[in-house]
Amino acid sequence: MANGSGVMVKLQQTFWLPLLVVAVPWGQELIDQIFFGGQWNLPMQPGGSFMGVLTAPFSHGGFGHLIGNTLWFLPLSWLVLLKSWRDYLAVWLGVYATAIPVWLLWPNGSHGLSGVVFGLLGYLLVIGFLEKRPLVLALSLFSLVSYGGLLPSLIPFFSPPGVSWIGHASGFAGGILAAGAIYREPAPGPRL
Numbered sequence: 001m002a003n004g005s006g007v008m009v010k011l012q013q014t015f016w017l018p019l020l021v022v023a024v025p026w027g028q029e030l031i032d033q034i035f036f037g038g039q040w041n042l043p044m045q046p047g048g049s050f051m052g053v054l055t056a057p058f059s060h061g062g063f064g065h066l067i068g069n070t071l072w073f074l075p076l077s078w079l080v081l082l083k084s085w086r087d088y089l090a091v092w093l094g095v096y097a098t099a100i101p102v103w104l105l106w107p108n109g110s111h112g113l114s115g116v117v118f119g120l121l122g123y124l125l126v127i128g129f130l131e132k133r134p135l136v137l138a139l140s141l142f143s144l145v146s147y148g149g150l151l152p153s154l155i156p157f158f159s160p161p162g163v164s165w166i167g168h169a170s171g172f173a174g175g176i177l178a179a180g181a182i183y184r185e186p187a188p189g190p191r192l
Contacts, residue, residue, distance in 0.1 A: 007082060014085055018077035022070055025058040025113060029066050038062060043111035044103050053096065053103045056167075059111040069113035072150070076120035079143060083127065083136070087182050094178035095119035098170040110164035115171030118154070121147050122175025130183040 032040040042055035060066040080088045095116050102110070121143065128140025152158040154172055159165035 014081040018074050043109040045109040053099050056111040057113050057116050072117045073113045080120050090178040090182050091119045091123045091175050094174035095171045098174035102170045110167040115167045118168045118171035119175035122172040123179045126176050126179040
């Protein structure tokens with residue numbers, strides 16, 4: 001992770017990426033509401049097509065659902081991108097990897113960016129403790145203090161009816177998986 005002006009340069013270079021990603025579900029929801037009356041959803045369904053695993057993060061149950069996910073998704077995305085776009089990609093791949101067992105085994109469908117939100121959070125909470133570098137550890141602690149209030153929704157009885165706690169939990173596991181996959185033992189020498 002860069003420090004000082006390097007952080008600002010990194011933010012400027014990657015700022016657009018989460019905005020482009022979130023434009024997809026916003027476009028889908030606008031089309032859904034205007035042309036399909038809120039009935040065109042692309043969820044991950046049990047026994048459904050594998051395509052649902054890929055489209056589920058970009059499908060929402062209305063603007064309220066989408067706004068809530070967007071407000072968590074953007075800042076968490078930018079925090080992961082402070083590390084690198086490679087880490088960001090790893091989180092997405094981890095979330096998709098852990099969604100497959102849910103798609104195969106879970107009896108209910110789900111959709112929305114919240115699985116990715118929890119993947120980003122899981123990654124941020126773990127990577128600092130794996131790397132043990134002060135700036136990355138500070139990023140993990142900041143994420144815990146700022147977003148730790150989301151963690152109870154990983155537990156079924158703390159999730160409101162109709163909210164896919166399993167989607168949250170599998171996304172969180174995907175973020176942890178990504179942190180483990182990205183982490184490498186540091187080379188000997190000075191540590192930041």
